Amino acid sequence: MKIAVSADGSNLNAKVANRFSTAEYLVIIDVDSGEFEAVPSPVTVRQQGAGVQVIVLAVSRGAKAIITGYCSPAVASQMKASGVEVLTGMTGTVRDAMEQYKKSSSMMKVPEAHHSPMAAMINKDVLIHAARNAARQFVTLLPILIGVVLLIGLFDVFVSEELLTSIFSGSVALDTLWGACFGSIFAGNPINSYVIGGELLKYGVSLFAVTAFIVTWVTVGLVQLPAEIAAFGKRFALLRNGLSFLLAIPIAIVTVLILNLLERWIS
Amino acid sequence: MSNNSRQRSGNKPIFNRMFLFPIVILVIYAVLFVISPGKAGLAIKSSGNVFLNMIIPLSLVFVIMLLINLFLKPAAVAKFLGKGSGVKGIVLSAAAGIISTGPIYAWYPLLKDLKEKGAGESSIAIFLYNRAVKPFLLPVMVTYFGWLYVVTLIILTILASVVVGFSVSIFPSSKKK
Known part of the structure; x- marks a missing residue:
């Protein structure tokens, strides 16, 4: 034992x-x-x-x-x-x-209920602890999220739609690739990718690009690549990130196609 | 005591990481207010609108976080990850990825240890991929993209994780030292 x-x-x-x-x-x-x-x-x-x-x-x-x-x-x-x-x-x-x-x-053969003063017999404060943990998780999410939202405000004022359409030209393949590239560079809590992606949609960026962006935000991490290599080795890290990047493009395309089909089917 | 103070000083990197970005943005705002107060005001207004739209979904995020903390013991990750084989192994690793919380870099040492103890590379790849599925963030995701989109993307993400997990395991592995 x-x-x-x-x-x-x-x-x-x-x-x-x-x-x-x-x-x-x-x-x-x-x-x-x-x-x-x-x-x-x-x-x-x-x-x-x-x-x-x-x-x-x-x-x-x-x-x-x-x-x-x-x-x-x-x-x-x-x-x-x-x-x-x-x-x-x-x-x-x-x-x-x-x-x-x-x-x-x-x-005592059974390793339970001995060490009476030592054994931790706790269960009653579970709710308080859950609330405390949830609050802590929530608070750690906020600083970056607030930064992202403030950045979106700046973006709103200074970045013209023309600039965005010069990057996202309307070609499904190219836009999706760009979305995947941007998502791969950035990393962090996925909530930020939803907010950024949602705002990009309002600017007319295609859902293909936004989906690829959201998918690679978590699944590909250039920033974390050195740490991932250190933990699991070069082969694993490069292979995993590379595959995840390549997969993001078909995922984005298939997601939007399925969504279109579902929406048509429902209406 | 000295031990405690050493550990407390360890708060710093996390603190910096969390606050550096918003502080940089605030500095940009401060400069902008001096140069062009009108545009700064517009930017603040537009950010405010984004925030307002997020109040309800963010409240729901907190509620779901609370429920997850109440009913899901995070140690379940240990029970799930790298256990079982075949379909069961895939499902358990995916579940571990979905319920895991916290920043990814915090998980590397533990995953490395699990790998050294025999957890398959595909389990780890599936775990890492499924971190893209976060139940407590669903309210925000749904607010921006709608239910149909969210459900479709989640299903495809989980399927893709299996593809990545499988591919990682079939490529020839480099020799271990």
Whole structure:
């Protein structure tokens, strides 16, 4: 059976980390064999949803219990929902945590309902936490969105329709290609692509181009390409982005054609 | 304590990333107000109109975010991603991509780890592609483009993700170190 201990270091002598979501390492220990592996936390900066990233890591490594100093009730309830036991209030080294866990689980075969002071039994504040999380997600969306909307105002005043029609000439293939190119350069929350795309439509840019723009906004990321290469290798990243770019064009064309058919069928 | 302060200083890059763009735009506005107040006023007015049109869809976005947070445990991503094979694997990876939140760069380290632990490249490609489908943004998308368009595009996006996932897995892979 595997347990995960959030730690400040990468070995058994490291201290158990105070906070689950911001610990530098997650030490995954097989309590039966004593083998362990230290996984650097996927969270490089303190950010919204950091706890979730660590939970996903722990669960994906098959940990059945997580031992840490403290973790928020929301994170704890998520882990319990994922079938992971949460033990908080632990201090000392990772080895201490493991020994203590072993002792208590040898006393009780079922690794539940022991460590009574430590076991996190939280479920009641779920609504508040959900609201708080939603609010946080919503707020992080706003700054860029506000920037985009303000930019659209500038665009409205300074960019003439002539300029746009000189780029988007009305040729389906070419316009779609341009849309895909613009979407590939930019990246970020898709909401921004909807707002920009919606405004472009008002300027008479074709839905083909706007659809290609929306599709590549998320699926192709030139800005993120270096990070994607670093994470998954050159072949995967180039292949994935290249394919996604090429696919955006037929997707855009087929979407608009289907839409036209559906609209005709309904009316 | 020192640990905490170190972690707090980590807020900075995210902060910069989030606010840099709107700040640059505001600076442009400030300059414009000096040079040509009339045009700046027009730009503000036009932005205001865009905002007004977004109030209702944005409120709905918040409601859906709240519901997702209430009923969908984000750890489900771990249960879904890279699990199962065949059609089941595809569906689970796509679902993981759809329910995942947060910026994409935050997911790279975790996906890399999953890949090293045996999650297929096609699962990761399908996950990344399906991030284009965001249930909580539907109100905004529908406001601008209508239901029919949104449903059509979502279905095609999910199908395309499978194509990308399949293609990524059939191309010869470079040798691992």
